[in-house]
Amino acid sequence: MMLSMDTGARRAVVAALMRLAGSSGYRDRADAGAALANFAEMPEAARPLQQLLPDASDTFVTLVTADALLRRKDSVGLALVVRALADADDQHAQWIHSAVRNRGIRS
Known part of the structure; x- marks a missing residue:
């Protein structure tokens, strides 16, 4: 039996996480990124994830x-990480690469 998802509730969660992603606190943004990764297949989550991957204030x-997206082990998470890596400066690229290594993915 396949369970249906409550799209409205999922959108509400993503909206709340988007607000958390805009916080000035790096821990809030990290928590938002980790949680938003669970909703990465939703179009609403893609933009904040793309903004959190190259976080301007804290690597x-x-x-x-990146770690949370890779933990999904699917093409959605991988595509977001690959896109971020392609656009990353050297410092952010190192941290994305660390997430890849931590997940045991050979580069």
Whole structure:
């Protein structure tokens, strides 16, 4: 038996996480990135994830978000990480690569 998803509730969660992603606190943004990764297949989650991966203020956010996306082990998470890596500066690229290594993915 396949369970249906409550699209309205999922959108409400993503909206709340988007607000958290805009926080000035790096821990809030890291938590938002980790949680938003669970909703990465939703179009509403893609933009904040793309903004959190190259977090301008703290590379911890980059590491946590990339790790959560890779933990999905699907093409959606991988595509977001690959796109971020292609556009990343050297510092962010190192942290994204660390997430890849932490997940045991050979580069």
